[in-house]
Amino acid sequence: MKVLLAAIILVLLPLAVLKLCYAISTVFVLRKTKGALFVSTSRAKIKAILEALPLSPETRLADLGCGDGRFLRAAFKRYGVKGVGFEINPWAYFLARLWNFLGRVPVEVRRKNFLQEDLSRYDVVFCYLFPDLLLELAPKLREELRPGAVVVSANFPLPGWEPYLVLHVGDPIYFYRKT
Numbered sequence: 001m002k003v004l005l006a007a008i009i010l011v012l013l014p015l016a017v018l019k020l021c022y023a024i025s026t027v028f029v030l031r032k033t034k035g036a037l038f039v040s041t042s043r044a045k046i047k048a049i050l051e052a053l054p055l056s057p058e059t060r061l062a063d064l065g066c067g068d069g070r071f072l073r074a075a076f077k078r079y080g081v082k083g084v085g086f087e088i089n090p091w092a093y094f095l096a097r098l099w100n101f102l103g104r105v106p107v108e109v110r111r112k113n114f115l116q117e118d119l120s121r122y123d124v125v126f127c128y129l130f131p132d133l134l135l136e137l138a139p140k141l142r143e144e145l146r147p148g149a150v151v152v153s154a155n156f157p158l159p160g161w162e163p164y165l166v167l168h169v170g171d172p173i174y175f176y177r178k179t
């Protein structure tokens, strides 16, 4: 009985700690993220997005709100592109740095609010954010990105932009080109 109890505690305790880290980090940044939680894009969606994107090692790629950085790592593994991720949730940021380190993937993750970043240098921008935040991001992208730059928005459309492609992998994925 004692062994069973110890085993349960050994399994449940780390899980509880992980959940607590997630909850505290989420509450900490909720106002800034306008409700965008740290929820990762599925592997199937990432695969579909990467197949549809014109990426090369020279592409300047950004993931705005990169979560645990999985999109950037997948892009590096497939195309050799060294993207940059922005993340303000401390738990997500920690995980992104950890997985990059453990996987020896040389993509950069910055603990920074992307709304305070000049985005003009990026050729391809990926995001999976909630509508309230996209409302703020859409005019910023229009103002800063160069003509021809590509924006991919998972699940939610970019207000005021016309997609050139919409993929459906469970949810829609919107592809835009800055004109």
Ligand SMILES: C[S@@+](CC[C@H](N)C(=O)[O-])C[C@H]1O[C@@H](n2cnc3c(N)ncnc32)[C@H](O)[C@@H]1O
Pocket (backbone or CB within 6 Å): 029, 032, 033, 034, 036, 037, 038, 039, 040, 041, 063, 064, 065, 066, 067, 068, 069, 070, 071, 086, 087, 088, 089, 092, 112, 113, 114, 115, 127, 128, 129, 133
């Ligand atoms: C739905 S998750 C997407 C994570 C990752 N892009 C993916 O697709 O797997 C959105 C992430 O954006 C982050 N985020 C929201 N607003 C942000 C901001 N202004 N600056 C940096 N990160 C932000 C949140 O903390 C959250 O981790």
